Amino acid sequence: MDVHHRRNQILSILAIGLGFVLLYLAQKYLTSYQVRILNNCGLFITLAVSYNLINGVTGQFSLEPNAFVAIGAYTSALLTLSPAEKAMSFIIEPIIWPLSVIQTPFIISLLAAGIVTAIFGFLMGFAVFRVRGDYLAIVTLGFGEVVRVVANNTQTITNGPLGLKALAPYTNVWWTWGLALITVFYVSRLVRTSYGMAMKAVKYDEAAAEAVGINAFRHKMLAFTSSAFFEGIGGGLLAHLITTISPTLFTFFLTFNLLIMIVVGGLGSTTGAIIAAILVTWGGEFLRFVEEPINIFFIHIPAVPGMRMVIFSLLLVLMMIFARHGIMGTREFSWNWVVDRMNGLKFLLRNRG
Template identity: 50%
Template sequence: MGREEKRDLALTLILFAVLMLGVSLAERYLNTYLIRILNTACIYVVAAVAYNLINGITGQFSLGPNGFMAIGGYTVAILMLPLVQKEQVYFLQPLIWPFNSFSFPSHLFLLALFLGGVAAALAALLIGIPTLRLRGDYLAIATFGFGEIINVLANNFIPLTNGALGIKGIPEYTNLWWTVNWAFWSVFMIKGLVNSSFGRALKAIRENEVAAEAMGVNLFRHKLLSFVLSGFFAGVAGGLFVTLISTVSPSLFTFTMTFNLLIIIVLGGLGSITGSVVTAFIFAFLQEILREVEAPITIGAWTFPGIPGMRMVVFSVLLVVMMIFYRRGLFGDKEISWQLIIDRIKGRNESEK
């Protein structure tokens, strides 16, 4: 490890310590509403960074993160739901064996999240093997279809998912400690990968497949690696999400979720991991602030009824405006690095002198 890498690692660990301090303060002093938004933002970070790995870094257009999040979400929900609750929830048809015979205690939550990620990663492997061998937009079509299939399964495979009613009463294990840690470590790991030789190979595939292959990069293996890792973290994000809101139903992970994530990664810059982190936070807060536009508005004597879904219209307009003025998103494919921050600070000091 060179001197710069050591410095970066040290700064990253300091950032982690600061974040942990921040979490303990936030848990104590912030109201539940703000904490809820922060939790959502962190979950978006995990999902968006994973999504950017396949879409932005590797340049393979996937439309399936909602499917992977659903798999992770349902896995964690079924594993963590207490046995008593399982009997109550599955009153239409009982839950199938073996899930009706056990339930994870709270200290196995991390394992459940991990298994949720693994389940999603396996699904990614299954779709990836046939589609990633092909060149072109097959992945987009296949993953879009996959998301829909998962949704249909969630609605109709009642002995496992409890159908459209969904699963309620999942213990709310997710708190800021969990979400901030997952957000931090996912970014740490994915950024580590992106900055490595593997990341360069993935970007080379994005830039020019023919040349990448001619330089010895095995296209299929690397696309699959990126896709499966992306699936894993999406699954974890889904698991965190359902244990945050304590319920899961098919309507939670529809294509709207993919669309949200797409907005985040495009606004942040396709190929910029840190850009996705920033826009995930902006998005989570905007989503709350823009609730106003969906509420009934009274101007003088007229009262306009609230229109549900107006928020998405605002986001879509925002996206159009961004595409006109910042076609490559806020950060393009550049990363915010420690080096950049240090240069900025130094630059300012020098200009002040």
């Protein structure tokens, strides 16, 4: 369909290659703190892009990613811990069989995390998609809370509030950015198929979508389950990145962070979700200085923990007032656009010189 299809494909492969070279250099020469931020960026790209599929592309405003990430994290962590380690951490009540004896390689545990979360998302979808709009947001928010509370109370499975500790730090930049790449590939391809168009149709006008034969429920389920799958795997990576998980990690705050990302990026735009995931993750670290004591000439500002959140909120408010469609709106990155700009630049430079 696109005359530049071949050229764009080659450009994409080159860009990905370059990206991986940069990652290689980064993890070799950057400090462990900087690599940590890089890992977080990759991870949050996965989470934001997959969250955007249901919230932005399909237009179903839902607030459950913390539940999906939690399920993925616990599934994966319970599978990589050795039986001996599990016996040691479950001090209040022993872990139930068969979890007490199973141990799998990391990659299997990640796949299991994706599949278990997808199954959970699929079942949850039957319940939550009976409602729309604000009600959907409330119901999914409830599910997120339920999962956290269940994790807190099923002592024999999740070790309750004690959480799971001393997970092997398997996650590195290859895992986080590799998964980000797969997620972006899947979502951006899906959005361009007729399935993706049907999802957009459901977002713009559900009644009209049904009038052209689209089964709105099925497409919501497809978006929701896909989103759950990738968020589950992301949860598995998160668990093995920070190596300790407990229910307090998966509060609504996680969902809220992702929501900021997809709104700032532009609801429905994968490119926007990627940019915003990096901006918010990196920006969160960059803004740490505002929480330390600052001296400007004679003025002394004492340290205020939580100041970063105030700045984020302010940015969000400004965004809502001045740029309601986010950074990208519903537009996407395209090589055609880049090449056109480059040609324009060349033309400009030649005429000057």
